[in-house]
Amino acid sequence: MFAVLKTGGKQYKVQAGDVLRVEKLAANAGDKIQFNDILMVGTTLGSPLVEGAGVQAEVIEQIKADKVISYVKRRRKHSSQRKRGHRQQLTLVRITDILEKGAEKSGVTAAIGARSGTAPAPAAAPAKKAAAPKAEAKAETAAAAGDDLTAINGVGPAMQKKLVEAGITTYADLAKVDPETFEAVNVKPEWVEEAKTLAK
Incomplete structure (x- = not known):
């Protein structure tokens, strides 16, 4: 069975056992996380998301992508030039399970982007707030x-x-x-x- 999940503004087609490099998530190595933005599971298409579906994964490690050089030069006399390097921060995850239903009751921490400023919380945590x-x-x-x-x-x-x-x-x-x-x-x-x- 396969699923199409959405994270970090990108879509990924995954199966159990796949290893993905996704935009940095607020999680540590060894943590179990769950992606809840599922666009498709098998032949079931969501509108826009598949209700109750989820993809569970294990965080392998936090990594950085290869360096990308950005070079800008303006021609003519007394012009300017700028050279910058960038290494995108990524999270390496291994897909462990694809859930067609009942993902909201699994109790696994939701996968949250590191830039959101919100720490990931288990599904049962909102009752305490x-x-x-x-x-x-x-x-x-x-x-x-x-x-x-x-x-x-x-x-x-x-x-x-x-x-x-x-x-x-x-x-x-x-x-x-x-x-x-x-x-x-x-x-x-x-x-x-x-x-x-x-x-x-």
Whole structure:
């Protein structure tokens, strides 16, 4: 059985046992990863992807491609020239298994590009990240219960969120703040004066 997977902006036709050089992935040698962007499995064509399909692979090592020389020269007198070398970073992987269905339940770490800035996470990990949205919802609820601090000149939504986290939800709370001694947020004196006016 073969599959067509997509990674790093390229497509690869693979079978179990194949060794591929793909764009660098955020994984270490020996890690087991899973490609979830599958365009085709056997004769099953996706639109655009095949649902529930996956290709599992083992990372062999992180390597660099051969050096490519880029040379630019502008002719004429007093012209410029530039010579640069580049070695593309790649990941060497061995395809271990092709899954037609149930890839989302396998629990194998998803293959993520190294440039994405996100560390690879197992399929079951998103359930643990539910705490962050709850904290944001709590801050928004506190802001809704108090005054609209963005009415003060110079206070935007981001600063209002910081003020709410510091315990300042109303104009009266902000009016009591001493800008010189308050360390939680950098409060400007003009905000305090404006808050005193709005609190009346």
